Amino acid sequence: MYRVGIDVGGTNTDAVVLQEKTVLAGVKASTTEDVTSGVIEALEKVIEASGIDRAHIGAVMIGTTHFTNAVIERRHMDEVAAIRLGLPSGAGLPPMVDWPDDLREIVGNHGYQVRGGYEFDGREISALDEDEIVRIAADIRAKGLKAAAVTCVFSGINDAMELRAKEILQERCPGLPVVMSKDIGRHGLLARESAAIMNASLLSLADRTVAAFGEALKAAGITCPFYITQNDGTLMAADVVRGFPVLTFASGPTNSMRGAAFLTGLKDAVVVDVGGTTSDVGSLSHGFPRQASTTVDIGGVRTNFRMPDVFSIGLGGGSLVVNGDHGLTVGPKSVGYRVRREALCFGGTTLTATDIAVASGKADVGEKALVSTLDKRLVDAAVEKINAMLESCVERSRISSSPVPVIAVGGGSILMPDRIGELEVIRPENFAVANAVGAAIAQISGETDRVFSLIEGRTRESALAEAEAEAREKAIAAGALAETLEVIEREDMPLAYLPGNATRIHVKVVGEMGANHG
Structure with a gap:
């Protein structure tokens, strides 16, 4: 197959x-x-x-x-009813409080706050106000909203109120899709709520x-x-x-990084994926992209998904090279997918980073004769500028001083030098389509991330085993073969400020797709 x-x-x-x-x-x-x-x-x-x-x-x-x-x-975003269960706590910061104004308007700014929610140890802040949910359902029908997002304070510890609110909304508004925050984000109310609202939209x-x-x-x-x-x-x-x-x-950069690991056989490396407009840079650890530990900004909104720690710079094959009053600049403006029409080496009239790569002898695309008249000093200065941009990215992505290889992938990676500082640059076969290779080799995962109380005979080891069993169950339900599952992330953080000797455990397993899934 x-x-x-x-x-x-x-x-x-x-x-x-x-x-x-x-x-x-x-x-x-x-x-x-x-x-x-x-x-x-x-x-x-x-x-x-x-x-x-x-x-x-x-x-x-x-x-x-x-x-x-x-x-x-x-x-292409819909208006959403953003319902938070947590009053009287949290009233000072309404849903979408830190969103950019234009995005808040697009999703309608329909924020509702309802009595309910839990304390960090699972006790109720107040009972769920079911009558208020019924009133909100009537409002959703009156406004003709297409989706709702329900977020309960500490729903990662107890999800009963989110489930009940969803049940009432769907009884009153048949066919209304309701997103529950517990299914999407991790701990951290505002970021989890934002992720749920964005998902619903x-x-x-x-x-x-x-x-x-x-x-x-x-x-x-x-x-x-x-x-x-x-x-x-x-x-x-x-x-x-x-x-x-x-x-x-973040599946685009992630696929490139997984593809780079597969094509080179390397498990630990810095990956630079150079496209037409931007370069994405990230680190591989054990063959998977290193995860970001901080909140991730998407379109100006802080969310807390598990995202790869990848950052982008405005340098790609189509980046404009401009020798202006303030010296030489490369990017962030780019001709993008029009590079094969507009770059000098393809008979166009725009000086791009690809032309510099051809003129300096690094790349062999288009017609070299069309760029042979470029001023050598300009070409050298542009090469130096591109190399400096790439070097500072790689340095920013490294997690230790020990030398790791740099893998160059993506159609624009002809811009990469053969070495960056003391690090060797590797260009695997099929480097231009590493992102599609990463998609093709992808595995199926399951993960669990929640707070366990180490009381009544439950030890740290038994809680870890419980979390791992939950993650395995999820992966098998998603179509993974049980015998291929392996744990790729396991972390536990004792929460000193919680009673009941609480610890937050995150476990993730991955495995190959089952035979009936291809």
């Missing part, structure tokens, strides 16, 4: 076919406004290039930046996008199940994405 990996970026849609551990073919197509036609084109190209029978494709994995772009561009876009991917595969005559990659480099079944679009936010 073959696996197909597709990565839908802002500029290119990449596709690869994998058989076991071998990349049979990799192609690039242009991303289209409707997404589907770009996916169909990439699929047809990669099936033709690999010469496989499409009936033998066992699973298709898709990575997409569709939902992140919707938030950043403020498009993207549900109808998720529905349309998943349906569009399904149609694209059907149009290409592919009938196997398809999966979408999530923030941590593992897979979600397409139907799960309909309910949790925010969990795909």
Whole structure:
């Protein structure tokens, strides 16, 4: 059986076919406004290039930046009823209090605060005001809102109130999708609430996008199940994405990093993914992207998803090189996917970073003669500038002084020098489509992150074992093979300020997809 990996970026849609551990073919197509036609084109190209029978494709994995772009561009988001259970606590900071004004307006600024919620040790702050939830349901119907997000104070310790509020809302508003914050964020009320509201605002876009991917595969005559990659480099079944679009936010850079690990066989490295407009930089640890430990900012909103610790700079193959009054600048403005029309080496009129790479002899694309008249001092200065930008990124991403290799991937990685400081730069085969390779090799995960009380005979070891069993159950339910599961993250933090000897435990397991899943 073959696996197909597709990565839908802002500029290119990449596709690869994998058989076991071998990349049979990799192609690039242009991303289209409707997404589907770009996916169909990439699929047809990669099936033709690999010469496989499409009936033998066992699973298709898709990575997409569709939902992140919707938030950043403020498009395709619905108005949401944001309901917080916690009064009388938390009244001073209403839902969406720290959101940018334009984004708050787009999701409607419908904030409701209700009596309810829990203390840190699971005691009620106050009983849930069910009559108020009934009144809110009437308001939702009157306003014609399409979704609701329910957040209860400390729902990670007890989720009963969120479940009850959802039940009442759906009794009163049949068919209303209700997102519960316990399913999305971790501890930290405002960030978890923001994640739930954002998720609710993207549900109808998720529905349309998943349906569009399904149609694209059907149009290409592919009938196997398809999966979408999530923030941590593992897979979600397409139907799960309909309910949790925010969990795909960082899947683009994550896929590139997992692909880089797979193509080089390295488990610990710094990965630089250079695209047409930006470069994403992050560190691999044990073959997976290192996770960010702080809150993650998406489109100006603080959230607390488990996201890779990746940052971007405005340097890519299409970056404009400008020699202005303030000296030489490279990026952040870029010609993006138009680089093959507008760059000098392709017969265009714009000086880009790709032209500098060709003129300096680092890259062999387009017509070298078209850039041979560039001033050598300008070329040297631009090369130096690009190298300095890349070097400062790599230094920022390193976690220790011990030398680790740098893996260069992405179509724009022709800009990378052969060494960065004392670090060797590795360009694997198929480097330009590493993101699609990362999607194709993705595994299935399960995780648990909650507070355990070490009382009545429960020890730290038994709590860890309990958390691991929960995570394994979730992974198997999502389609992983039990015998392939391994623990990749295990952490416990004693919470000194809580009674009952409490400790917060986070365990994550990953495994291969079961045979019935491709």
